[in-house]
Amino acid sequence: MKITYLGHAGFLVETTKAIIIMDAWLSPYGAFDAAWFQFPCNHHLLDLVQEKLRAQGKEKYIYISHEHKDHFCQWTLERLDSKDFTFVIPKFRRLVLHDLIRKIPCKKILLCESDTQIEIPDGYLKIYAEDSELNRDSGILVSVEGKRFLNINDCKIHDRLARIRMGEGEIHAFAAQFSGATWHPVCYDYDEKTYQRISRKKMFSKFEATARAIETVQPEVFLPSAGPPCFLDPQLFHINFQEINIFPRNTQLIDFLEKRLMLNERVLPPTPSKEGDVNVKLSQTKDFLRSKKTSNASVSPSGSLSRTRFGRGWGEELHIPNLMPGDHLNIQTKNTEYQAKNRVGEENLKSYLTEYASRYEDYFLSRKKDISPKKNKQIQVRLIDELNKKLARFTLAHQIDRPLYFQFSNDKECITRVDFHLKKAKEVSAFESGDFYRLVVPSYELERVLDEHLTWEDFSLTFRMQLNREPDVYQTIMQGFLILEAEDLEAFCSHILALENRTERITVEAGGCRYSVDKWCPHQGADMSQGWIEDDRYLVCPRHRWRFDLHNDGTCTDNDGTVNCIPLEED
Numbered sequence: 001m002k003i004t005y006l007g008h009a010g011f012l013v014e015t016t017k018a019i020i021i022m023d024a025w026l027s028p029y030g031a032f033d034a035a036w037f038q039f040p041c042n043h044h045l046l047d048l049v050q051e052k053l054r055a056q057g058k059e060k061y062i063y064i065s066h067e068h069k070d071h072f073c074q075w076t077l078e079r080l081d082s083k084d085f086t087f088v089i090p091k092f093r094r095l096v097l098h099d100l101i102r103k104i105p106c107k108k109i110l111l112c113e114s115d116t117q118i119e120i121p122d123g124y125l126k127i128y129a130e131d132s133e134l135n136r137d138s139g140i141l142v143s144v145e146g147k148r149f150l151n152i153n154d155c156k157i158h159d160r161l162a163r164i165r166m167g168e169g170e171i172h173a174f175a176a177q178f179s180g181a182t183w184h185p186v187c188y189d190y191d192e193k194t195y196q197r198i199s200r201k202k203m204f205s206k207f208e209a210t211a212r213a214i215e216t217v218q219p220e221v222f223l224p225s226a227g228p229p230c231f232l233d234p235q236l237f238h239i240n241f242q243e244i245n246i247f248p249r250n251t252q253l254i255d256f257l258e259k260r261l262m263l264n265e266r267v268l269p270p271t272p273s274k275e276g277d278v279n280v281k282l283s284q285t286k287d288f289l290r291s292k293k294t295s296n297a298s299v300s301p302s303g304s305l306s307r308t309r310f311g312r313g314w315g316e317e318l319h320i321p322n323l324m325p326g327d328h329l330n331i332q333t334k335n336t337e338y339q340a341k342n343r344v345g346e347e348n349l350k351s352y353l354t355e356y357a358s359r360y361e362d363y364f365l366s367r368k369k370d371i372s373p374k375k376n377k378q379i380q381v382r383l384i385d386e387l388n389k390k391l392a393r394f395t396l397a398h399q400i401d402r403p404l405y406f407q408f409s410n411d412k413e414c415i416t417r418v419d420f421h422l423k424k425a426k427e428v429s430a431f432e433s434g435d436f437y438r439l440v441v442p443s444y445e446l447e448r449v450l451d452e453h454l455t456w457e458d459f460s461l462t463f464r465m466q467l468n469r470e471p472d473v474y475q476t477i478m479q480g481f482l483i484l485e486a487e488d489l490e491a492f493c494s495h496i497l498a499l500e501n502r503t504e505r506i507t508v509e510a511g512g513c514r515y516s517v518d519k520w521c522p523h524q525g526a527d528m529s530q531g532w533i534e535d536d537r538y539l540v541c542p543r544h545r546w547r548f549d550l551h552n553d554g555t556c557t558d559n560d561g562t563v564n565c566i567p568l569e570e571d
Contacts, residue, residue: 001147001332003173007042007325009071009153009226011175012052015144017121019052020061021085022140022151027075030232032461033445033454034367036070039230040344041356042325046076053082059121060085062106065153066137067097068181069458070229077104086110088118090129090138094488097136114138128164130157132524133492134480141168147331150217151175154226156543158209159530161216172331174219178210178253179227180246183460186239189468196244203248205545207256212532212542214261214318221319221329222257224250232357233364236463240353250322251346257320369444376411379443380427382450386486387418387425393489396477396496397423402435402470404478408443409466437478441465457483474559476523499525507568508550511536515550517563528563539563 004012006024013020026046030037053060062085064072087101087109098111110118114129123144130137139152141164148168154177157164165171180186185198214222228247231239239245321329324340344352371379383406391397397420404418405428417428431438445464448454454462460483480492504519510533517539519528526543534540538547538557547557554565 001142001144001149001172001330003149003223003329003331004048005223005225005323005325005327005329006045006049007038007040008229009065009151009175009177010042010045010325011149011151011223011225012049013142013149014052015120015122015142017057018059018061018123018144019055020063020088020120020125020142021049021052022063023065023071023073023153024049024062024076025070025073027073029075031069031073031229032458033448033464034363035231035233035236035462035464036229037232037356038325039228040324040340040342040352045325046079048326049076050081053080053085061088061120061125062086063088063125063140064097064101065139065155066090066092067100068461070226071153072097072100074100074104080104083107088112088125088127088140090114090127090131090136092129092131092136093133093491094136120144126168128152128155128157128160130155133488133495134476134484134524143168145332147172149173149175149331150219151223151225152213153177154181156524156526158213158216159527159542161213162530165217171217171219173221173223173329174214174217175223175225176210176213177226178206178224179248180206181227181461182246183463183465183467184474186246186463187465187467189466199242199244199246202246203244203252204256206246207248207253207260209542209545210253211257211260214257219318220334221321221331223323223329224253224320230353230356231463232353232360233464234357237353237357239463241350249346249349254320254322261318371410371443373411373413376408376414376443379447379450380408380414380416383446384416384425384427386450387416389486390481390489391418391420391423391425393486394420394423394481395490395493397421397481399477400475400481402437403432404481405431405436405438406446407438407440408446409440410442410444414443435470437467437469439465439467439482456485459483476559476561495525508533508539510539510550513550514568515539515554516566516568517548517550517554521546522561522563539565 002014006012008025009023010025011022025031025038026043028043066072083105084107086107089097089101089109089111091111091113101109112118112127114127116127118125126141128139135156137155139150139155139157142149148171150171180202185195228249231237321336324343326340328337328339400420406416408414415428415430416425418425442464445459445462449456449459477496484492499520499522502520505516506519506529508515508517517528521528521541523541523544523546526541528539528541530542531540534547537549537551539550540547546561548554548563549557550565554563556562
């Protein structure tokens, strides 16, 4: 099995009898309304993808993990001159991805439920889908001639990795996201110290989750992927050079993993609970689970300890190459071929990005818009109509106790207020005092949402807005209202209610005490039995790393979520 890195979350996998292309984002126009661009640049690899799809004697497959534009690149797919391939895509409740794929000529489309196995000439593919309404994503396993490549890109299935590893056996190559992909704190109005504190916390939380995923999967090679992007728009260019943010580069992750994993020994990760087992004692593996106190050497199948090391050698060692677009890995021969001619490191980062951005100066100048006050009023009327459509389907509106404001950054007189209790959006002349959530955004960016050139979620990833909230507390249902389409809000609300009504409990141990907690995370339903304990008091969600304080009724430290913790008396 040969793996070619296509950049970002893209891979080209070649076996003796098949070619599998994954999430090839090759558009020279970036993604999310030209806010994100591939880093390093990979536009030249369209020719390679075309060449492989024209190859004779092999079955060809194109896998798209989900509909985010840095994974589903319609520009790339529409330029493929060969139609002799099969699409492999996950089946989500929302069929938007399928509907878009159907417009692209191909041999056939395989629409796959989670855990679906697809037979290919010399092995099989398996899809792992995660559909929590707020997130839709998937991962893929390629198993050929005894070698396995598991690519979860930015799919949050960390609570399922132990089961996948147990069910499939040894994973030889593993790829996963390590960089952020959200407007918090990038677009929030924080002072520099607060911004760095939040960013640092999120970055190292993501790094720790990546380390734990590696410990669970125990691959021979780990491939950092699915980020970070770079930002070439002059409005956003400064993000590339922030001292600390949620977009760390590969070298920062590799430095962290070298320190985090290069210790003398480690124990096996916790055995996944069987279905119906609700008495999982996390403390039985607390030395493995506790942050910054974990012992870390790999355990071979025979049970003998082996040191986890980094570098170019494979075998019993963990190999973490810093791949550039066009580089190859051969899983059979255990060779890494560094083919990319223009390699980017910290020493040439600034010059590389400055030259990259210079190619787009005219492009971004042509995008500038000077919208008249009259046109802004027209956009505001359309925005109010869209927000009222959302409110009509938002059955959990009564749970939000603060108003939401939209203000145009290019016309500060245009202010729209959303009152969730009254379920009404309207024009106002000023902000009222009290708790609030506010977005200051260019009117032309909202116009692109209203014209359906962008989804609400795409809009959130353009980063061309400023946000404030008082109090500064995350609310899942507010996030859902902001980034979901109107037609998805009823299903989202039903999903949240279903989570609230799940009654399964598990027992965890921390600091020598036992606690009964909800089995499912209130955020997006992660299995908390696959979480871990930090500082002898915090139960950490394995998907998004929410920390629940067992000394404070199981309340989340960053928002109003809870796992409803009850201390248990000793027998």
